Amino acid sequence: MIDEKMLSELYPFWAQLTPPHKAELSANTVLRTFKPGDIVHGGGQECTGVLGVISGRLRTFMLSDEGKEITLFRLVEGDNCMLSASCMLKNISFDVHVSAETPTQLAIISPVIYDKIAKTSPRVEQFMNDIISMRFSEVMWIVEQVLFMKMDKRLALFLLEQSALDQSDTIALTHEQIAGHLGTAREVVTRILKYLSGEGYITVSRKGIAIVDRKGLLKMTE
Amino acid sequence: MIDEKMLSELYPFWAQLTPPHKAELSANTVLRTFKPGDIVHGGGQECTGVLGVISGRLRTFMLSDEGKEITLFRLVEGDNCMLSASCMLKNISFDVHVSAETPTQLAIISPVIYDKIAKTSPRVEQFMNDIISMRFSEVMWIVEQVLFMKMDKRLALFLLEQSALDQSDTIALTHEQIAGHLGTAREVVTRILKYLSGEGYITVSRKGIAIVDRKGLLKMTE
Numbered sequence: 001m002i003d004e005k006m007l008s009e010l011y012p013f014w015a016q017l018t019p020p021h022k023a024e025l026s027a028n029t030v031l032r033t034f035k036p037g038d039i040v041h042g043g044g045q046e047c048t049g050v051l052g053v054i055s056g057r058l059r060t061f062m063l064s065d066e067g068k069e070i071t072l073f074r075l076v077e078g079d080n081c082m083l084s085a086s087c088m089l090k091n092i093s094f095d096v097h098v099s100a101e102t103p104t105q106l107a108i109i110s111p112v113i114y115d116k117i118a119k120t121s122p123r124v125e126q127f128m129n130d131i132i133s134m135r136f137s138e139v140m141w142i143v144e145q146v147l148f149m150k151m152d153k154r155l156a157l158f159l160l161e162q163s164a165l166d167q168s169d170t171i172a173l174t175h176e177q178i179a180g181h182l183g184t185a186r187e188v189v190t191r192i193l194k195y196l197s198g199e200g201y202i203t204v205s206r207k208g209i210a211i212v213d214r215k216g217l218l219k220m221t222e
Numbered sequence: 223m224i225d226e227k228m229l230s231e232l233y234p235f236w237a238q239l240t241p242p243h244k245a246e247l248s249a250n251t252v253l254r255t256f257k258p259g260d261i262v263h264g265g266g267q268e269c270t271g272v273l274g275v276i277s278g279r280l281r282t283f284m285l286s287d288e289g290k291e292i293t294l295f296r297l298v299e300g301d302n303c304m305l306s307a308s309c310m311l312k313n314i315s316f317d318v319h320v321s322a323e324t325p326t327q328l329a330i331i332s333p334v335i336y337d338k339i340a341k342t343s344p345r346v347e348q349f350m351n352d353i354i355s356m357r358f359s360e361v362m363w364i365v366e367q368v369l370f371m372k373m374d375k376r377l378a379l380f381l382l383e384q385s386a387l388d389q390s391d392t393i394a395l396t397h398e399q400i401a402g403h404l405g406t407a408r409e410v411v412t413r414i415l416k417y418l419s420g421e422g423y424i425t426v427s428r429k430g431i432a433i434v435d436r437k438g439l440l441k442m443t444e
Contacts, residue, residue: 062362064370091355094362122344129351133313136358140284140316143365147405148286183369 056104070183278326292405
């Protein structure tokens with residue numbers, strides 16, 4: 001059951017809402033849990049709703065018709081996703097995919113209700129626009145990486161970010177999965193990982209990729 | 223001198239502004255003309271302002287430290303650019319470059335004044351957010367192309383779009399310029415153009431690239 005404390009922590013505008021709006025928003029928010037790998041929002045025409053991460057981690061990514069992917073951004077506890085409610089977003093004509101990376105609990109607000117309240121409350125509208133601008137900036141950073149950064153550098157950066165996200169020196173991802181995050185081919189990832197382990201920055205094993213020389217890896221990303 | 227008619231045509235919210243706001247906005251809008259190739263907004267920390275295209279055409283692009291570029295979107299008569307006023311945009315942490323592609327006349331609104339009026343007028347704020355969402359969608363379309371579309375297809379698409387923009391069958395751009403639009407190397411453009419002319423879709427000459435088989439070129443983009 002959704003309680004107001006959860007919503008007040010997810011939505012800075014909560015305190016400014018009128019009691020009827022609070023009641024309506026709570027009544028139209030569902031709590032859902034997802035297992036690692038579960039699809040939260042499948043893209044296409046659907047309009048899942050406004051996602052608020054109570055716990056766990058989401059991955060937002062693009063998927064081509066040929067099944068090629070790239071990670072756009074991750075969402076962790078306290079983050080919100082509006083792109084999964086594109087039906088309520090004027091001029092947002094693209095769609096993204098969202099999946100759970102860890103056991104994840106979400107508060108999902110009905111896009112119809114969020115939109116209705118936003119139309120009467122500038123703060124709710126503003127929050128939505130702030131989130132969209134933030135995602136725009138995150139996507140632009142990905143564009144910069146894809147266009148201007150060599151893949152070996154991007155992979156080194158990814159390993160460091162992933163290790164920070166997982167709070168572990170070992171990245172338990174397959175070469176295939178890493179390729180999906182970076183929007184490249186598995187062969188490319190395998191080749192670069194071989195180079196990085198040759199340089200002594202990482203070791204590659206069945207369990208995954210272990211960072212053994214963080215300084216060296218960090219230097220590569222400069 | 224800027225007249226209210228220009229602003230009312232550029233800004234759908236104009237009719238809803240209070241007389242003092244109309245006066246303040248007009249007083250803080252400058253009219254400027256640019257020659258083809260002129261830099262309108264140079265990126266970096268500067269905050270040029272809100273650009274409204276009265277006539278001509280602008281190119282918005284990303285530029286890497288190494289000088290590699292890619293075109294994000296074009297702006298034609300009646301279009302607006304807010305990203306050149308990023309100082310007033312919360313959460314927009316990237317910057318773009320804007321240059322004139324043809325003789326261009328712009329109405330440039332002071333970002334401080336636009337921001338001030340937006341804070342008191344939801345419609346002005348909404349317009350800004352609608353424009354940002356539109357650009358976000360345009361950039362996502364570029365991301366899709368870069369990640370998922372083969373360069374020969376992208377180049378064919380670019381030639382058709384450019385021909386439509388210029389309302390001419392001849393694209394008077396160098397291979398270098400085309401590479402800058404597509405975020406690739408000149409050699410790649412030259413190689414694909416050779417292929418396209420070999421297929422009889424285009425002819426390449428000093429004057430530029432002439433589309434001779436539009437149907438064939440269009441079929442390539444499918």
